[in-house]
Amino acid sequence: MDATNKLPLEMVYHWEKNKANALYMTQPIGDGNVVEYTWGRAVDEARRMAAYLKSLNLPEKSRIGLISKNCAQWIMTDWAIWMAGHISVPLYPTLNADTVNYILDHAGCEVLFVGKLDDWDMMKPGVPESVRCISYPLSPPNDFETWDDIVGKFPPLEGETRRDPDELATIVYTSGSTGRPKGVMLSFRNMAFAATGGMEVLGVGPSERMLSYLPLAHVFERTFVELGSLYAGFHLFFAESLDTFVQDLQRAQPTLFLSVPRLWVKFQHGVLQKMPKKKLDRLMKVPLLNKVIKKKILKGLGLDKVKLAGSGSAPLSSDVLDWYRNLGLELLEGYGMSENFAYSHMNKPGRSRTGYVGEAAPGVEVRISEQGEVLIKSPATMMGYYKDEEKTKEAFTEDGFLRTGDKGEIDEMGRLKLTGRLKEIFKTSKGKYIAPAPIENRLMSHDAIEMVCVSGANQTQPYALVMLGEEVQPKTADENFRKELEASFKNLIQEVNKTVDPHEQLAFITVVKDEWSIENSFLTPTLKLKRNVVEDAYQAKVDSWYAKRQPVIWQ
Known part of the structure; x- marks a missing residue:
């Protein structure tokens, strides 16, 4: 079926008519048990919830919040909100009460769906008493109206709701590595264009199977998983x-x-814990063992049936990419933003280049500004920021290109390489500018390192903060292991410094004791480093580290 120009709700009704009895979603409910949803059942429950939302007599196009980890009800809620003529506002399931309160207030949400959450007690104080809450079957204990009661009571909303392509469909609040999150306004046309283009590039059809686990509140998962399943009709x-x-x-x-x-790095570290890299490399060179080992590793990871693997939201080091490709998994990087519904650039099978995020997706125009900034324009580009005309104006060039804030360059095949964030670039005391991302990618080739932050504004040379993998951290209590690790870090600095310009050479590596996590605000909900938070946490110690003049410092 040609899904071009069809809006998300039209696709919902299409599968309801044509594939009502086909299995659509498999939802685990604990102890190895699952609940299965056919397209017919999923649309029926969404219609019933839409009828309930209609009964509340909310103002037209009300914003309705949704805070939950991924589950079948998340997707059905999105549909129900649209069927009832409203706008969905997803919230990350890891936000603190202050941010929950800010988003609900800023968006003006009067209704909130509360789903599967690990720390509802932390978030609950952020929900105003005036907000009507509805709970999912997998919600933490609460006294809200429940999904099952509502769909049991209300007859399904009849007919097919038509929404205008250029109408606001959803407000996605960016995870924001600095300051308050901004509300990205996306229309039904934006979402439809990104989803149809994404499925076309990836060559995805109804026979695929996908596991949904990255936050659906983030555009990456929403475009390729929720909307992907809607436009291709595959099993979730x-x-x-x-x-x-x-x-x-x-x-x-x-x-x-x-x-x-x-997560790709964590998977790799898990394998290398069981079989050290040198031994694995040696065995992989044996022709008879090569295929057996590759298959065993991929099967152990649950990825032996994967024909297309992708990575996004931040750069992946070339060593990790090559490692997976050697296993026979062509890991393809892509690039997109909340502001263009994750639809911008993708590597294509057989045309990928390590270190590049791929070619512009169909319908995407791209150019590099005089400052080296990547500028992008397509029908997937947002309508603007909710209630913020000033920031909306700043986000676009005069001729309507989105300013990405990323620096980049394009090769002869049209593949884009990102060379750093404009705002992340810092100046040393010698007046030289440094982009931290390429140096961080080189450091990430070390299999003991899980995260890294290169810094050094107003210092003579840059330095690196590194966080060890969780399986490596406890071993550093062993003096011999620590000495070996320190020696390998010294070698790493020498290797990296050979590949960069003199002003970019690292003065030292500091191995931090702390864990950088979403909970302590060092990471965004999509596991990106909040650079300013990390740098501020160690700022008081930086001068004393430089004074030590040692290549490896243990915090």
């Missing part, structure tokens, strides 16, 4: 928890698998 599985992730993967046997760099 949900993850139960981090502890059951391997079983969830084994159940789904995904044919498409998208992740973020931090």
